[in-house]
Amino acid sequence: MTTAPVRYLVVPTVDAADGAHSARFGDKTLLWVPADQRLGRASRTAPGLLLVTQVGRSFQDEYPDVTPLLDHGRHLVISSADKPRRRSNNCWRIEPLRAGTTVVDNPTPAAARVDPSIAGLVAQLSPASYQDDLTWLASLPTRHSLSTSFTTAVDFAAAKMVALGYGLARTQITVGAGHSQNLIGDRPGTGGGGLVLITAHLDSINIAGGPAAAAPGADDNGSGSAGVLELGRLLSTRSWRHDVRLILFGGEEEGLFGSKQYVAALPPAERARIRAVLNMDMIASKNTAVPTVLLEGAPVSSSQIADLATAAATYTGLKVETSLNPFASDHVPFIDAGIPAVLSIEGADSANGHIHSANDTLNFLNWSLPAEILRMNIAALAGWLEPATTLARPRPAGSVVSWGPGRLDLFAVGMDSALHHKAFDGSWHDFESLGGVVLN
Numbered sequence: 001m002t003t004a005p006v007r008y009l010v011v012p013t014v015d016a017a018d019g020a021h022s023a024r025f026g027d028k029t030l031l032w033v034p035a036d037q038r039l040g041r042a043s044r045t046a047p048g049l050l051l052v053t054q055v056g057r058s059f060q061d062e063y064p065d066v067t068p069l070l071d072h073g074r075h076l077v078i079s080s081a082d083k084p085r086r087r088s089n090n091c092w093r094i095e096p097l098r099a100g101t102t103v104v105d106n107p108t109p110a111a112a113r114v115d116p117s118i119a120g121l122v123a124q125l126s127p128a129s130y131q132d133d134l135t136w137l138a139s140l141p142t143r144h145s146l147s148t149s150f151t152t153a154v155d156f157a158a159a160k161m162v163a164l165g166y167g168l169a170r171t172q173i174t175v176g177a178g179h180s181q182n183l184i185g186d187r188p189g190t191g192g193g194g195l196v197l198i199t200a201h202l203d204s205i206n207i208a209g210g211p212a213a214a215a216p217g218a219d220d221n222g223s224g225s226a227g228v229l230e231l232g233r234l235l236s237t238r239s240w241r242h243d244v245r246l247i248l249f250g251g252e253e254e255g256l257f258g259s260k261q262y263v264a265a266l267p268p269a270e271r272a273r274i275r276a277v278l279n280m281d282m283i284a285s286k287n288t289a290v291p292t293v294l295l296e297g298a299p300v301s302s303s304q305i306a307d308l309a310t311a312a313a314t315y316t317g318l319k320v321e322t323s324l325n326p327f328a329s330d331h332v333p334f335i336d337a338g339i340p341a342v343l344s345i346e347g348a349d350s351a352n353g354h355i356h357s358a359n360d361t362l363n364f365l366n367w368s369l370p371a372e373i374l375r376m377n378i379a380a381l382a383g384w385l386e387p388a389t390t391l392a393r394p395r396p397a398g399s400v401v402s403w404g405p406g407r408l409d410l411f412a413v414g415m416d417s418a419l420h421h422k423a424f425d426g427s428w429h430d431f432e433s434l435g436g437v438v439l440n
Contacts, residue, residue, distance in 0.1 A: 008030060008031065008032040008049065008069065009030075009031045009032075010028055010029070010030055010031075010069075010070055011028070011029055011031060012027060012028065012029070020032065020033045021033065021099035021100070022099065022100065023051075023077075023097055023098070023099065023100075023101050023102075023103055024101070024102040024103060024104070024105065025070060025072040025075060025077075025103050025104045026072060026104045026105070026106040026321055027106050028070065028072065030049075030069075030070050030077060030097075032049060048079070048080035048096075049069065049077055049078075049079065049080065049096075049097040050077070050078050050079070050080050050083060050094050050095065050096060050097055051075065051076070051077060051094070051095050051096070051097040051098075051103065052068075052075065052076040052077070052078055052092060052093070052094050053074060053075055053092065053093045053095075053325060053327040053328070054074060054075075054076065054091060054092040054093075054350060055074075055090075055091045055092065055327075055328050055329075055349075055355075055356075056091075056220070056282075056349055056350060056352055056353070056355045056356065057350045057351075057352070057353050058091035058092050058356070059076065059091070059092035060076070060350065061353070062084075062092070063082075063084060066078055066082045066084075067082075071350070072103070072104055073287070073294075073347065073348035073349055073350040073351065074104075074294065074323075074345075074348075074349055074350060075103050075104060075323075075325070076350075077097055078094075090253070090254065090255050090256075090328065091328065091356075092328075093327055093328070102324075103323060103325055104294070104321050104322070104323045104325075105321065105322045105323070106321055107309055107320060107321075107322060109306070109309040109310050109312070109313045109320065110310070110313060111310070111313040111314040112310050112313075112314045114314060114315075115382075117382075117387060118315070118379050118382045118383075119315065121234060121237075121238070121378055121379075121382055122315050122375045122378055122379055124234055124237065125230065125234060125371060125374055125375055125378065126230065126233070127367060127371045129230055129233065130226050130227065130229075130230040130370065130371070130374065131226075131367060133160070133225075133226040133229050133230065134218065134222045134223060134225075134226035134284070134362070134365075135362060136156060137153055137156070137202075137217070137218075137222040137225060137226060138216045138217065138218040138222045138361065138362050139216075140152060140153060140216070141214055141215075141216075142204060142206070142211075142212075142213070142214060142215040142216075142217075143202060143203050143204040143215065143217050143222075144203060144204065144205060144206075144211045144212075144215060144253075145175045145178075145180040145203040145250045145251045145252075145253065145254060145257075145258075146175060146178040146179075146180060146211060147211065150180065150202070150203055150250065151181075153202055153225075154170065154181060154183050154202065154248070154250075157183055157202065157225065157228075157229060157248055158170070158183055158185075160229050160232075160233075161183075161185035161229075161232060161246060164185075164187075164232055164233055164236040165187065165236055166185030166186060166187050166232065166236070166244075166246060167185065167186045167187070168183075168184070168185055168186075169183075169184040169185075169186070170182070170183055170184070171184065171262070171265075173250055173251055173257055173258050173261045173262075174251075174257065174261070175250065175251040175254050175257045175258075176254060180203070180250035180251050180257070180258070181250050182247060182248065182249050182250055182258045182261075182262055183202070183247070183248040184245065184246070184247050185232065185245070185246040185247075186243065186244070186245050186246075187232075187235070187236065187243065187244040187245075188243050189239075189240045189241045189242040189243045189244070189385070189388070190239055190240070190241055190388040190389070191241065192240075192241030192242040192243075192386060193242070193273065194241070194242035194243065194273055194274075194275040194384075194385075195242060195243045195245060195270070195273040195274050195275060196242055196243070196244055196245070196274070196275050196276050196277075196278070196381065196384050196385050197245045197246075197247060197274060197276070197277040197278070197334075198228050198231050198232065198244070198245070198246050198247070198278050198280075198377075198381070199228065199246075199247040199248075199249065199259070199277060199278070199279045199280070199330050199331075200221055200224030200225045200227060200228045200247075200248060200249070200279065200280045200281060200330070201221050201224070201225070201248070201249045201250070201251075201252030201253070201258065201259075201281065201329075201330055202221070202225045202248040202249065202250060203217075203221075203249075203250050203251060203252055203253050203258075204216065204217025204220065204221070204222070204253065204360070205217070205253035205254075205356055206356065206357055206358055207356045207357070208356075208357065209357070209358065213358060214358040215356075215357075215358065215360070216358070216360055216361050216362075217355075217360055218284070218360050218361050218362045218364070218365055219282050219283075219284050219285045219346075219352060219354070219355060219360055219364065219365060220281070220282050220355040220356065220360055221252070221280075221281050221282060223280070223282060223283045223284035223285075223365070223370055224279075224280035224281045224282065224283055225248055226370075227280045227283060227370060227373070227374055227377070228246050228247075228248060228280065229246075230374060231246075231374060231377060231378055231381065232244070232246045234378050235378075235381065235385070238387065238388075239387070239388035240385035240386060240387060240388055241385065241386040241387070241388055241389070242275060242384070242385045242386060243273075244385065247262065249262070249330050252329070252330055253356075256328075256329075256330060256332060256333060258330070259330035259332075259333045259334070260333045262333075263333040263334055263336075263337050263339070264333075266337075271337065271338075271339060274334075274339050274340070275340070275384050276301075276304045276340050276341070276342070276384045277331060277334045277339060277340065277341035277342070278304075278341075278342060278344065278377060278380070278381065279329060279330050279331040279334075279341060279342065279343045279344070280343075280344050280345075280373075280377070281329040281330070281343060281344075281345050282345050282346050282349055282352070282355065283344060283345065283346055283369065283370045283373045283374075284346065284365040284366065284367070284369060284370040285346050285349070285351075285352045285354075285364060285365060285366065285369070286346070286366035286368070286369045287346060287347060287348040287349060287350075287351035287352055288319075288347050288348050288351075290319045291317065291318055291319065291347075291368070291369050291372055292318065292319040292320075292321060292346070292347025292348065293312065293318050293319070293320055293321070293344055293345070293346065293347060293372075293373050293376065294321045294322070294323060294343075294344075294345050294346070294347050294349075295308050295309060295320060295321070295322045295323070295342055295343070295344055296322070296323045296324075296325070296326055296327075296329075296331070296342065296343040296345065297322075297323075297324060297326060297331065297335065297340070297341060297342040297343065298324050298326050298335045298341075299324060300335060300338055300339070300340050300341075301331075301335065301340040301341055301342050302324070303340065304340050304341075304342045304380070304384070305322050305342055307380045307383055307384070308320075308342060308344065308376060308377070308380045309322065310380075311376045311377075311379035311380040311383075312376040314379065315375050315376065315379045316372045316373075316375050316376050317372065318372050318373065318376060319347065321347060326341075326343065329343050329345070331343040344373055344376070344377060346369060346373075352364075
Protein backbone atom coordinates (compact mmCIF):
# COMPACT_ATOMS: atom_id res chain seq x y z
CA MET A 1 0.00 0.00 0.00
CA THR A 2 1.36 3.42 -0.92
CA THR A 3 1.26 5.98 1.85
CA ALA A 4 -0.14 9.36 0.83
CA PRO A 5 2.53 12.05 0.96
CA VAL A 6 2.37 14.57 3.76
CA ARG A 7 3.75 17.98 4.47
CA TYR A 8 5.48 18.26 7.84
CA LEU A 9 6.99 20.98 9.96
CA VAL A 10 8.94 20.85 13.21
CA VAL A 11 8.10 23.80 15.47
CA PRO A 12 8.40 24.72 19.14
CA THR A 13 5.72 22.88 21.11
CA VAL A 14 2.32 24.35 20.26
CA ASP A 15 -1.24 23.17 19.83
CA ALA A 16 -1.80 21.67 16.39
CA ALA A 17 -3.23 24.02 13.77
CA ASP A 18 -6.59 23.30 12.19
CA GLY A 19 -6.36 20.37 9.78
CA ALA A 20 -2.88 19.37 10.99
CA HIS A 21 -1.89 16.24 12.86
CA SER A 22 0.74 16.48 15.55
CA ALA A 23 3.12 14.49 17.74
CA ARG A 24 5.02 16.03 20.61
CA PHE A 25 8.68 15.41 21.37
CA GLY A 26 9.60 17.42 24.45
CA ASP A 27 10.08 21.03 23.45
CA LYS A 28 9.33 20.30 19.78
CA THR A 29 6.11 19.43 17.99
CA LEU A 30 5.95 17.72 14.60
CA LEU A 31 2.98 18.93 12.53
CA TRP A 32 1.85 17.23 9.35
CA VAL A 33 -1.05 17.56 6.93
CA PRO A 34 -2.05 15.88 3.63
CA ALA A 35 -0.02 17.08 0.67
CA ASP A 36 -2.87 19.08 -0.80
CA GLN A 37 -3.01 21.30 2.28
CA ARG A 38 -0.58 24.14 2.85
CA LEU A 39 1.60 24.40 5.91
CA GLY A 40 3.69 27.39 4.93
CA ARG A 41 6.89 28.01 3.02
CA ALA A 42 9.01 26.06 5.50
CA SER A 43 7.13 22.80 4.81
CA ARG A 44 8.40 19.91 2.71
CA THR A 45 6.59 17.00 1.20
CA ALA A 46 7.46 13.57 2.49
CA PRO A 47 6.01 10.05 2.47
CA GLY A 48 4.39 8.59 5.59
CA LEU A 49 6.07 9.04 8.96
CA LEU A 50 7.43 6.34 11.28
CA LEU A 51 8.56 6.47 14.90
CA VAL A 52 11.89 4.85 15.79
CA THR A 53 12.73 4.11 19.43
CA GLN A 54 16.37 3.18 19.87
CA VAL A 55 18.99 2.35 22.48
CA GLY A 56 21.82 4.84 22.22
CA ARG A 57 22.51 5.39 18.51
CA SER A 58 21.79 1.79 17.56
CA PHE A 59 19.41 2.53 14.68
CA GLN A 60 21.48 5.42 13.35
CA ASP A 61 24.67 3.37 13.53
CA GLU A 62 23.04 0.49 11.65
CA TYR A 63 21.44 2.76 9.04
CA PRO A 64 23.76 5.76 8.64
CA ASP A 65 22.19 6.70 5.29
CA VAL A 66 18.77 7.31 6.86
CA THR A 67 18.38 10.97 7.76
CA PRO A 68 15.86 11.45 10.58
CA LEU A 69 13.18 14.03 9.94
CA LEU A 70 13.21 14.68 13.69
CA ASP A 71 15.89 13.57 16.13
CA HIS A 72 15.01 13.55 19.83
CA GLY A 73 17.69 11.18 21.08
CA ARG A 74 15.97 7.96 22.03
CA HIS A 75 13.16 8.78 19.59
CA LEU A 76 13.46 9.51 15.87
CA VAL A 77 10.94 10.22 13.12
CA ILE A 78 11.84 8.81 9.71
CA SER A 79 10.15 8.59 6.34
CA SER A 80 8.43 5.32 5.54
CA ALA A 81 10.40 5.36 2.30
CA ASP A 82 13.50 4.73 4.45
CA LYS A 83 11.94 1.85 6.39
CA PRO A 84 14.34 -1.11 6.63
CA ARG A 85 13.06 -4.63 6.09
CA ARG A 86 13.30 -5.44 9.78
CA ARG A 87 10.82 -3.66 12.03
CA SER A 88 12.72 -4.21 15.27
CA ASN A 89 15.53 -5.95 17.11
CA ASN A 90 16.82 -5.82 20.69
CA CYS A 91 18.16 -2.29 20.18
CA TRP A 92 15.58 -0.45 18.09
CA ARG A 93 11.91 -0.57 17.12
CA ILE A 94 9.88 0.98 14.28
CA GLU A 95 6.16 1.69 14.47
CA PRO A 96 3.68 4.07 12.83
CA LEU A 97 3.72 7.61 14.18
CA ARG A 98 0.23 8.21 15.49
CA ALA A 99 -1.44 11.60 15.44
CA GLY A 100 -2.22 13.35 18.69
CA THR A 101 0.44 11.55 20.71
CA THR A 102 2.97 12.87 23.18
CA VAL A 103 5.99 10.69 22.58
CA VAL A 104 8.10 12.69 25.03
CA ASP A 105 6.70 15.22 27.48
CA ASN A 106 8.62 18.08 29.00
CA PRO A 107 6.86 18.66 32.34
CA THR A 108 7.70 21.42 34.77
CA PRO A 109 6.80 19.81 38.11
CA ALA A 110 6.50 22.07 41.10
CA ALA A 111 8.83 21.43 43.97
CA ALA A 112 7.20 19.98 47.06
CA ARG A 113 7.90 21.08 50.62
CA VAL A 114 11.28 19.69 51.64
CA ASP A 115 10.90 16.82 54.08
CA PRO A 116 13.80 17.07 56.57
CA SER A 117 13.96 13.28 56.95
CA ILE A 118 14.17 12.73 53.20
CA ALA A 119 16.62 15.61 52.80
CA GLY A 120 18.82 13.95 55.39
CA LEU A 121 18.72 10.68 53.45
CA VAL A 122 19.53 12.46 50.19
CA ALA A 123 22.49 14.13 51.89
CA GLN A 124 23.89 10.71 52.85
CA LEU A 125 24.45 9.78 49.20
CA SER A 126 28.13 8.96 48.73
CA PRO A 127 29.41 9.83 45.25
CA ALA A 128 32.76 8.32 46.26
CA SER A 129 31.18 4.97 47.17
CA TYR A 130 29.22 4.96 43.92
CA GLN A 131 32.31 5.81 41.88
CA ASP A 132 34.35 3.07 43.57
CA ASP A 133 31.74 0.40 42.75
CA LEU A 134 31.35 1.55 39.16
CA THR A 135 35.11 1.74 38.67
CA TRP A 136 35.49 -1.83 39.89
CA LEU A 137 32.73 -3.14 37.62
CA ALA A 138 34.18 -1.38 34.57
CA SER A 139 37.63 -2.79 35.32
CA LEU A 140 36.50 -6.28 34.29
CA PRO A 141 37.34 -7.23 30.71
CA THR A 142 33.67 -7.88 30.01
CA ARG A 143 30.43 -8.61 31.83
CA HIS A 144 28.91 -10.58 28.98
CA SER A 145 26.13 -12.70 30.46
CA LEU A 146 27.81 -15.99 29.57
CA SER A 147 31.33 -15.02 30.67
CA THR A 148 33.21 -16.01 33.80
CA SER A 149 33.78 -12.33 34.57
CA PHE A 150 30.02 -11.82 34.72
CA THR A 151 30.05 -14.34 37.57
CA THR A 152 32.89 -12.37 39.13
CA ALA A 153 30.73 -9.23 38.96
CA VAL A 154 27.83 -11.12 40.58
CA ASP A 155 30.15 -12.28 43.38
CA PHE A 156 31.28 -8.68 43.97
CA ALA A 157 27.72 -7.33 44.12
CA ALA A 158 26.57 -10.24 46.30
CA ALA A 159 29.28 -9.51 48.87
CA LYS A 160 28.19 -5.87 48.93
CA MET A 161 24.55 -6.80 49.53
CA VAL A 162 25.38 -9.28 52.29
CA ALA A 163 27.54 -6.68 54.04
CA LEU A 164 24.55 -4.33 54.00
CA GLY A 165 22.32 -6.94 55.62
CA TYR A 166 20.33 -8.09 52.60
CA GLY A 167 19.22 -11.69 52.28
CA LEU A 168 20.63 -13.14 49.10
CA ALA A 169 19.37 -15.35 46.27
CA ARG A 170 20.87 -16.28 42.90
CA THR A 171 18.49 -17.60 40.29
CA GLN A 172 19.63 -19.32 37.13
CA ILE A 173 18.34 -18.01 33.81
CA THR A 174 18.71 -19.18 30.24
CA VAL A 175 20.30 -16.87 27.70
CA GLY A 176 19.97 -18.44 24.29
CA ALA A 177 21.66 -21.82 24.53
CA GLY A 178 23.60 -20.83 27.64
CA HIS A 179 22.97 -20.02 31.28
CA SER A 180 23.45 -16.91 33.36
CA GLN A 181 21.94 -15.64 36.60
CA ASN A 182 20.00 -12.91 38.36
CA LEU A 183 21.18 -11.63 41.74
CA ILE A 184 18.46 -10.73 44.26
CA GLY A 185 18.88 -9.03 47.64
CA ASP A 186 15.96 -8.72 50.07
CA ARG A 187 15.47 -6.55 53.13
CA PRO A 188 12.16 -6.96 54.98
CA GLY A 189 10.12 -4.00 56.15
CA THR A 190 8.37 -3.65 59.46
CA GLY A 191 5.09 -5.13 58.25
CA GLY A 192 3.60 -2.85 55.61
CA GLY A 193 3.11 -5.79 53.26
CA GLY A 194 4.24 -3.97 50.10
CA LEU A 195 7.35 -4.51 48.02
CA VAL A 196 9.53 -2.02 46.12
CA LEU A 197 12.07 -3.24 43.56
CA ILE A 198 15.27 -1.44 42.55
CA THR A 199 16.74 -2.99 39.41
CA ALA A 200 19.44 -2.73 36.76
CA HIS A 201 21.12 -5.09 34.34
CA LEU A 202 24.63 -6.13 35.30
CA ASP A 203 25.71 -7.52 31.93
CA SER A 204 27.55 -5.68 29.17
CA ILE A 205 28.10 -6.39 25.49
CA ASN A 206 30.35 -5.62 22.53
CA ILE A 207 28.08 -6.14 19.53
CA ALA A 208 30.71 -5.78 16.83
CA GLY A 209 33.41 -7.73 18.65
CA GLY A 210 31.33 -10.64 19.95
CA PRO A 211 31.13 -12.38 23.34
CA ALA A 212 34.89 -12.56 23.92
CA ALA A 213 35.64 -8.93 23.04
CA ALA A 214 36.30 -6.18 25.57
CA ALA A 215 33.05 -4.77 26.96
CA PRO A 216 33.73 -2.61 30.03
CA GLY A 217 30.14 -1.36 30.02
CA ALA A 218 30.87 1.66 32.19
CA ASP A 219 27.70 3.55 31.31
CA ASP A 220 25.73 0.57 29.97
CA ASN A 221 25.20 -0.57 32.57
CA GLY A 222 27.84 -0.34 35.24
CA SER A 223 26.29 3.04 36.04
CA GLY A 224 22.89 1.56 36.83
CA SER A 225 24.30 -1.47 38.66
CA ALA A 226 26.46 0.69 40.93
CA GLY A 227 23.35 2.81 41.45
CA VAL A 228 21.44 -0.21 42.78
CA LEU A 229 24.23 -0.87 45.28
CA GLU A 230 24.38 2.75 46.42
CA LEU A 231 20.60 3.04 46.83
CA GLY A 232 20.65 -0.28 48.67
CA ARG A 233 23.30 1.12 51.00
CA LEU A 234 21.26 4.25 51.72
CA LEU A 235 18.07 2.29 52.39
CA SER A 236 19.90 -0.06 54.78
CA THR A 237 20.56 2.85 57.15
CA ARG A 238 16.88 3.16 58.09
CA SER A 239 13.79 1.07 58.78
CA TRP A 240 10.92 1.04 56.26
CA ARG A 241 7.36 -0.22 56.40
CA HIS A 242 7.60 -2.07 53.10
CA ASP A 243 10.07 -4.64 51.82
CA VAL A 244 13.05 -3.62 49.66
CA ARG A 245 14.33 -5.87 46.88
CA LEU A 246 17.51 -5.21 44.88
CA ILE A 247 17.86 -7.08 41.58
CA LEU A 248 20.78 -7.19 39.15
CA PHE A 249 19.64 -8.93 35.98
CA GLY A 250 21.64 -10.99 33.52
CA GLY A 251 20.84 -11.44 29.86
CA GLU A 252 19.44 -7.95 29.26
CA GLU A 253 21.61 -7.14 26.28
CA GLU A 254 20.55 -10.31 24.45
CA GLY A 255 16.83 -9.57 24.87
CA LEU A 256 15.76 -8.91 28.49
CA PHE A 257 16.14 -12.59 29.38
CA GLY A 258 16.73 -12.03 33.09
CA SER A 259 13.81 -9.71 33.72
CA LYS A 260 11.41 -11.61 31.47
CA GLN A 261 12.09 -14.88 33.28
CA TYR A 262 11.94 -13.19 36.69
CA VAL A 263 8.52 -11.66 35.99
CA ALA A 264 7.19 -14.88 34.45
CA ALA A 265 8.10 -16.79 37.63
CA LEU A 266 6.47 -14.32 40.04
CA PRO A 267 3.50 -15.84 41.90
CA PRO A 268 0.30 -13.78 41.64
CA ALA A 269 0.41 -12.85 45.31
CA GLU A 270 3.96 -11.56 44.94
CA ARG A 271 3.03 -9.50 41.88
CA ALA A 272 0.17 -7.94 43.80
CA ARG A 273 2.58 -6.78 46.54
CA ILE A 274 4.74 -4.69 44.21
CA ARG A 275 4.21 -0.98 44.77
CA ALA A 276 6.84 0.20 42.29
CA VAL A 277 9.80 -0.96 40.21
CA LEU A 278 12.63 1.54 39.72
CA ASN A 279 14.96 0.49 36.90
CA MET A 280 18.23 2.27 36.10
CA ASP A 281 19.97 1.90 32.75
CA MET A 282 22.66 4.33 31.53
CA ILE A 283 22.63 7.18 34.05
CA ALA A 284 26.18 8.53 33.86
CA SER A 285 26.72 10.20 30.47
CA LYS A 286 25.81 13.90 30.34
CA ASN A 287 24.68 14.45 26.76
CA THR A 288 22.99 17.84 27.14
CA ALA A 289 24.02 21.26 28.41
CA VAL A 290 21.50 21.01 31.24
CA PRO A 291 21.65 17.73 33.23
CA THR A 292 18.62 15.79 32.02
CA VAL A 293 16.90 12.55 32.98
CA LEU A 294 14.26 10.70 30.98
CA LEU A 295 11.61 8.89 33.02
CA GLU A 296 10.08 6.20 30.84
CA GLY A 297 7.11 4.07 31.79
CA ALA A 298 3.48 3.49 30.82
CA PRO A 299 0.04 4.58 32.05
CA VAL A 300 0.27 1.94 34.79
CA SER A 301 3.32 3.77 36.19
CA SER A 302 2.14 7.37 35.72
CA SER A 303 1.90 7.92 39.47
CA GLN A 304 5.49 6.74 40.02
CA ILE A 305 6.74 8.94 37.17
CA ALA A 306 5.02 11.94 38.79
CA ASP A 307 6.63 11.12 42.14
CA LEU A 308 10.08 10.97 40.57
CA ALA A 309 9.54 14.23 38.70
CA THR A 310 8.47 15.96 41.91
CA ALA A 311 11.49 14.53 43.73
CA ALA A 312 13.75 15.87 40.97
CA ALA A 313 12.24 19.34 41.30
CA THR A 314 12.51 19.27 45.09
CA TYR A 315 15.93 17.76 45.74
CA THR A 316 17.93 18.16 42.49
CA GLY A 317 18.66 20.49 39.58
CA LEU A 318 17.67 17.92 36.95
CA LYS A 319 15.61 18.72 33.89
CA VAL A 320 12.98 15.99 33.53
CA GLU A 321 11.51 14.49 30.39
CA THR A 322 8.89 11.73 30.47
CA SER A 323 7.68 9.11 28.03
CA LEU A 324 4.94 6.48 28.08
CA ASN A 325 6.58 4.61 25.22
CA PRO A 326 8.57 1.86 27.02
CA PHE A 327 11.27 -0.05 25.16
CA ALA A 328 14.35 -2.23 25.51
CA SER A 329 15.18 -2.24 29.20
CA ASP A 330 14.21 -4.29 32.22
CA HIS A 331 11.18 -2.16 33.14
CA VAL A 332 9.31 -3.47 30.08
CA PRO A 333 8.48 -7.04 31.28
CA PHE A 334 7.02 -5.58 34.47
CA ILE A 335 4.88 -3.12 32.53
CA ASP A 336 3.73 -5.90 30.20
CA ALA A 337 2.54 -7.74 33.34
CA GLY A 338 0.62 -4.69 34.59
CA ILE A 339 3.19 -3.83 37.28
CA PRO A 340 4.12 -0.14 37.74
CA ALA A 341 7.72 0.24 36.57
CA VAL A 342 9.82 3.23 35.55
CA LEU A 343 13.12 3.51 33.74
CA SER A 344 15.44 6.36 34.72
CA ILE A 345 17.96 7.00 31.95
CA GLU A 346 20.22 9.86 30.94
CA GLY A 347 18.66 12.41 28.60
CA ALA A 348 19.54 12.40 24.89
CA ASP A 349 21.21 9.01 25.17
CA SER A 350 21.66 8.79 21.39
CA ALA A 351 24.46 11.32 21.78
CA ASN A 352 26.38 8.56 23.58
CA GLY A 353 28.07 6.67 20.78
CA HIS A 354 30.29 4.53 23.02
CA ILE A 355 27.91 1.92 24.39
CA HIS A 356 27.91 -1.71 23.19
CA SER A 357 31.60 -1.42 22.35
CA ALA A 358 35.07 -1.45 23.88
CA ASN A 359 34.83 2.35 24.16
CA ASP A 360 32.19 2.41 26.93
CA THR A 361 34.79 3.42 29.48
CA LEU A 362 35.00 5.58 32.59
CA ASN A 363 36.61 8.55 30.85
CA PHE A 364 33.36 9.32 29.03
CA LEU A 365 31.29 9.57 32.22
CA ASN A 366 30.17 12.67 34.07
CA TRP A 367 30.09 11.88 37.79
CA SER A 368 27.76 14.71 38.77
CA LEU A 369 24.85 13.44 36.63
CA PRO A 370 24.39 10.01 38.29
CA ALA A 371 24.68 11.67 41.70
CA GLU A 372 21.72 13.89 40.82
CA ILE A 373 19.70 11.00 39.39
CA LEU A 374 20.37 8.93 42.51
CA ARG A 375 19.25 11.83 44.72
CA MET A 376 15.98 11.96 42.80
CA ASN A 377 15.58 8.20 43.04
CA ILE A 378 16.24 7.90 46.78
CA ALA A 379 13.79 10.70 47.54
CA ALA A 380 11.03 8.94 45.59
CA LEU A 381 11.91 5.55 47.10
CA ALA A 382 11.54 6.96 50.61
CA GLY A 383 7.98 7.90 49.77
CA TRP A 384 7.12 4.52 48.25
CA LEU A 385 8.69 2.53 51.10
CA GLU A 386 7.34 4.77 53.90
CA PRO A 387 9.49 5.27 56.99
CA ALA A 388 8.75 2.78 59.73
CA THR A 389 6.51 4.19 62.45
CA THR A 390 8.61 5.58 65.27
CA LEU A 391 8.46 3.63 68.47
CA ALA A 392 5.81 4.89 70.87
CA ARG A 393 6.88 6.20 74.25
CA PRO A 394 6.36 3.76 77.10
CA ARG A 395 2.85 4.18 78.45
CA PRO A 396 2.74 5.08 82.16
CA ALA A 397 1.32 2.43 84.46
CA GLY A 398 -0.59 4.90 86.58
CA SER A 399 -3.05 7.78 86.65
CA VAL A 400 -2.27 10.80 84.50
CA VAL A 401 -3.54 14.31 85.21
CA SER A 402 -3.23 17.29 82.87
CA TRP A 403 -2.94 20.64 84.64
CA GLY A 404 -2.76 22.65 81.45
CA PRO A 405 -1.20 22.81 77.98
CA GLY A 406 2.17 21.13 77.88
CA ARG A 407 1.97 19.81 81.46
CA LEU A 408 1.18 16.25 82.52
CA ASP A 409 1.51 14.77 86.01
CA LEU A 410 1.69 11.07 86.65
CA PHE A 411 0.91 9.48 90.02
CA ALA A 412 1.90 5.87 90.71
CA VAL A 413 2.40 3.55 93.68
CA GLY A 414 5.94 2.35 94.18
CA MET A 415 7.23 -0.93 95.61
CA ASP A 416 7.37 0.79 99.00
CA SER A 417 3.63 1.54 98.86
CA ALA A 418 4.44 5.27 98.71
CA LEU A 419 2.76 7.52 96.17
CA HIS A 420 5.22 8.73 93.57
CA HIS A 421 4.85 11.71 91.25
CA LYS A 422 6.30 12.37 87.80
CA ALA A 423 6.07 15.65 85.92
CA PHE A 424 6.15 15.47 82.10
CA ASP A 425 6.91 18.77 80.41
CA GLY A 426 8.13 17.52 77.03
CA SER A 427 10.86 15.20 78.29
CA TRP A 428 10.85 12.33 80.76
CA HIS A 429 12.39 12.76 84.21
CA ASP A 430 12.96 10.48 87.17
CA PHE A 431 10.11 9.90 89.61
CA GLU A 432 9.93 12.19 92.61
CA SER A 433 8.80 10.44 95.76
CA LEU A 434 6.07 12.21 97.66
CA GLY A 435 7.58 11.41 101.01
CA GLY A 436 5.27 10.63 103.88
CA VAL A 437 2.27 9.93 101.67
CA VAL A 438 1.24 6.31 101.93
CA LEU A 439 -1.72 4.68 100.25
CA ASN A 440 -3.74 2.47 102.48
